[in-house]
Amino acid sequence: MQEQDRHLPVQTDTAAEVAAVQPQRLRFEFYGNASEYFKIWLVNLCLTIVTLSFYAPWAKVRNLRYFYGNTALAGGRFDFTAQPSRILIGRLIATAVFAAVSVLSQLDPAYALAVWGVFVLLMPWLVRSTMRFRARNSKYGNARFHFSASLGATYWLFIKCLLVTLLSFGLLYPLALYWFKSYQINHLRAGHLPFRLWAGVGSYYKAVILPYLLGILALALVVGLAGLAGGVGGAWQNAHPETAVMLLSVALSAVYVLMLGFFVPLTQGYLFRATWESAGVGRSWITTDLNPYRYAWIKFSNYVLTVATLGLMRPWSLVRLYRYQAASLQVELKDDPQDLLNIAQDDPNSIGEELSDVFDIDISL
Numbered sequence: 463m464q465e466q467d468r469h470l471p472v473q474t475d476t477a478a479e480v481a482a483v484q485p486q487r488l489r490f491e492f493y494g495n496a497s498e499y500f501k502i503w504l505v506n507l508c509l510t511i512v513t514l515s516f517y518a519p520w521a522k523v524r525n526l527r528y529f530y531g532n533t534a535l536a537g538g539r540f541d542f543t544a545q546p547s548r549i550l551i552g553r554l555i556a557t558a559v560f561a562a563v564s565v566l567s568q569l570d571p572a573y574a575l576a577v578w579g580v581f582v583l584l585m586p587w588l589v590r591s592t593m594r595f596r597a598r599n600s601k602y603g604n605a606r607f608h609f610s611a612s613l614g615a616t617y618w619l620f621i622k623c624l625l626v627t628l629l630s631f632g633l634l635y636p637l638a639l640y641w642f643k644s645y646q647i648n649h650l651r652a653g654h655l656p657f658r659l660w661a662g663v664g665s666y667y668k669a670v671i672l673p674y675l676l677g678i679l680a681l682a683l684v685v686g687l688a689g690l691a692g693g694v695g696g697a698w699q700n701a702h703p704e705t706a707v708m709l710l711s712v713a714l715s716a717v718y719v720l721m722l723g724f725f726v727p728l729t730q731g732y733l734f735r736a737t738w739e740s741a742g743v744g745r746s747w748i749t750t751d752l753n754p755y756r757y758a759w760i761k762f763s764n765y766v767l768t769v770a771t772l773g774l775m776r777p778w779s780l781v782r783l784y785r786y787q788a789a790s791l792q793v794e795l796k797d798d799p800q801d802l803l804n805i806a807q808d809d810p811n812s813i814g815e816e817l818s819d820v821f822d823i824d825i826s827l
Contacts, residue, residue: 486536486795492788494532502528503777519549530600533788535747536795544599586616590653597650605653613647619645636667643737655744655797660734669732670755677725685716723762731757738791745796752790 526542533540563581567574590611597609623638640663647659699818731754738750764779 488536488790488795489792490791490793491534492529492532492785493534494785496781497526499781500777503780506573516550518534519553522546522549528785535602536602537590541601543601544595555775570753574647586620587613589620590616593646593649599763602652608651608653609649610651611649615649616645636670639664639733640666643733647741652743652778652820655746659737662739662741665736665739666733668780669729669736673728673732676728677721680720680725681717701740723765724758727761728754729756730761732753734750734787743793743797747794747796749792749794750790752787 464502469779489734504522506517506524509517523542523544523546524730532541563574563577566577576770589608590613593609593611600607613787619641623641626634628636640661643666644659647657650657731752734757735754738748738752741748760783764775764783767775768779
C-alpha cells in the first residue's frame with residue numbers, strides 16, 4: 463500500500479477501459495471460530511465487571527480487532543486501530559451525560575424534556591462523529607477508510623428525513639431511510655476509492671413494508687384462531703374465564719415476541735440486502751446473496767439460545783451471525799488492493815461513538 467498526505471482525485475476511466483478490465487469474483491472470508499472468541503469474550507466480561515466498566519474500551523477494541531482481523535478479502539485482512547485510552551475519555555463523557563439526563567428525569571420531567579430536545583438537536587453531529595471515528599480507525603491492509611460528509615450536509619439530511627416522515631405520516635419513511643443509507647455509503651472511502659450506492663428506493667420500501675405486512679398477518683391469524691376457539695369452546699370459556707384469559711394473553715405475548723424476535727430482524731435482513739445488493743467501490747462492484755429469512759432465523763435462534771444459556775452462548779451467536787453476513791458478500795474486483803492510497807484526514811475523538819453506545823443508538827451500515 464502507498465501513503466499520500468493530500469486529497470486525491472478519483473481516477474476516471476472510459477467505459478471501454480472499465481469493460482476491458484477482467485474482474486475477479488471474490489467473497490469475504492471469516493476465519494474466526496466460537497471457541498477462540500469465547501476466551502476473549504469471557505476475559506473481557508470478567509475484567510469489565512471487576513474494574514466497574516473501566517475496562518470496557520479495551521474490551522470493545524479487542525472484540526472489533528478480533529472480528530476485523532479474521533475477515534479477509536483478496537488475501538488482505540481488515541483491522542481496527544482505535545486506542546482504548548482515547549475511547550475511555552469519550553466513554554466517561556458519554557456516561558456523565560447519561561447520568562445527568564437520568565438525574566434530571568427524576569427531578570423534573572420538564573428538565574428531562576429539555577435535555578432530550580438538546581440531544582435530538584445534536585443527533586446529526588453524533589451520527590457524523592460516530593461514522594468518522596469508526597471509518598478513521600478501520601483499515602484494509604495499510605489503507606484506512608474515510609468518511610467525508612460535512613456537518614452541514616448531515617444536518618440537511620436529518621431535516622429532510624424528519625420532514626418527509628412527519629408530513630407523510632410515516633408513508634415516506636422508506637424514502638428517508640434510503641436517503642440516510644445513501645448518505646452513509648456515498649461519503650465512505652476505502653483509501654482513495656469512493657463507495658457508491660446504486661440500489662433504488664423500491665428495495666427499501668420492500669424492506670420495510672413486507673415484514674410489517676407479514677407481522678400484521680401473523681397477528682390477524684392469532685386473533686382469528688382465538689375467535690374461532692372462543693366460538694367452539696364458548697361453554698368451556700364461560701366455565702373457566704380466568705384460564706381462557708390467561709391462554710389468550712400467552713398467545714398475544716407469543717405474537718409480540720415473534721414480532722420483535724423475527725420480524726424486526728427480518729426487516730434488518732432486507733435492509734442489509736437492499737444496501738449491499740448493488741453497491742460499488744471505485745470500479746469494483748459489491749453484491750450480496752443474503753437471505754433475509756435465514757438472517758432473521760439466525761438472529762431469533764441466537765436470542766433464544768442466549769437467553770436459555772444465561773448468556774453463555776452469546777459468543778457463538780455473534781460469530782455465527784457475523785460469519786453469515788461476511789460470507790454473503792461478494793466483490794467483482796477491478797481495482798488492485800495493493801494500489802490503494804490513503805487520504806489525509808484528522809483523527810476524530812470517540813465522544814460521538816461512545817454516546818451512541820451508552821444511549822444504545824445503532825448507526826451501523
